[in-house]
Amino acid sequence: MxxxxYKDNGQMMVSQSETDFANIPHDKVIWIDLFSPSGEEKRAVESYLGTTIQNRAQAEEIEISSRFSETDEAIFANTSFLIPGPDEYTEETVSFxxxxxxxxxLRECPLxxxxxxxxxxMAFPKIYDSGHVAFLSILENRIDLDADMVELLSKEINQYNRKVSVGEDISEEFLIDINIIQENTMLIRENIIDKQRVISSILKSANYPQEYRSRLNVLLKDISSLINHTDFGFERLEYLQNTVLGIINLDQNKIMKVFTLVSLLLMPPTLIASFFGMNINFGWFVGHSYWMWVIILxxxxxxxxxxFWVFKHKKMF
Structure with missing residues (x-):
């Protein structure tokens, strides 16, 4: 799609036909959004802009040279947007x-x-006098959404921390949930750093207008704060995981202690039973088996x- x-007499207008490019002057266009476009739509945009649009494989390259590039006529930037799911997040690459x-x-899913x-x-056409303002608005909105995801993860960490504090039973699912939160935290952090790299590259570009650089610098400060917050959240998760593993080790040690004490308690009676059980029919024991069983017991x-008294005296119980 x-x-x-584009603007027409101060009003924001929208067209969904590539044939309208012939009737829209370049200085009126603010934003061209390609949402899972057809080949004809993509070629029409390339012809209108006089540049080539990267394909999806090129946009998803990890190297910074593929995430940002520029020519005399255009600036190309690729970054990933996270889409929250029931348990984990998925990444969607967006090209600017x-x-x-x-x-x-250029994108492949709704965002x-x-x-x-x-x-x-459509509501505030006067604010958006160029595509640079639209670009900044997308980034600012996206950083706010990333901040919401970081805050949500922080609340989840608090919930699991309270479960450990109140002594809830720790199961395998509990550890798996903590691991999922760790993976999501790492994914959010990597995604935020990706935006940081792209914005830093844009700031170095001589083609980017000076009047918008202050807003990019504010975004970088917000991103730095989010990175610090995710680092703190990851440290809390590691501490929580170590605490849970420590509790599991303590529980296992208690079980081993019980088995050890039981075996030690039963060892003397077992030795007595073994010794007299083999000699009950010899010597004085013959003819007095009834009383001998009583004595043995x-x-x-x-x-x-x-x-038992020795263990109790040494506070082993």
Missing amino acids: LEIF ILTGNILTT KSFTDLQRRL VLMLVSLAVI
Whole structure:
């Protein structure tokens, strides 16, 4: 789908047909949004802008040289937007092209930042006098959404921390949930750093207008704060994970202690039973088997009581 946002007599207009390019002057266009475009739509935009739009494989390259590049006529920037899911996040690569005062975006799925910008363009057309303002609005909105995700993760960490503090049973699912939160925290951090690298590269560009650089610097400060927050959250997760593993080790040690004490308690009675059990039919024991069984039982109970008293005296129980 293709959407062309342009100004006409001070009002923001929208066109969804590539044939309208012939009737729209370049200085009137603010934003061209390519949402999972067809080949014809993409070629029409390339012809209108006089530049080539990267394909999806090129946009998803990790190297910074592929995330940002520029020519005399255009600035190309690629970054990833996170989409929250039930348990984890997915990444969607978005391409930005700034040619003169026109912003062109290429994406493959609906994104809240773009929907918000479309609504604001129609509501406040005077604010958006160039594609650079639209570009900054998308980034600012996206950073706010990233901050919301970081805050949500922080609340989840607090919930799991409270569960450990109140002594809830720790299961395998509990550890898996903590690991999922760790993975999401790392993914958010990497995604924020990706935006930091792109914005830093744009600031170094001589083609980017000076009047908008202050807003980019503010974004960099916000990103630095988010990175520090995610680092703190990751440290809390590691501490929480170590605490949980420590509790599990303590529980295992308690179980081993119980088995050890039981085996030690039963050792003397077992020795007495083994010794007399093999010799009950010899010597004096012959003819007195009934009383010998009583004596053996008493000896076993006495030895058990003595061992129990020793353990109790040494506070092993």
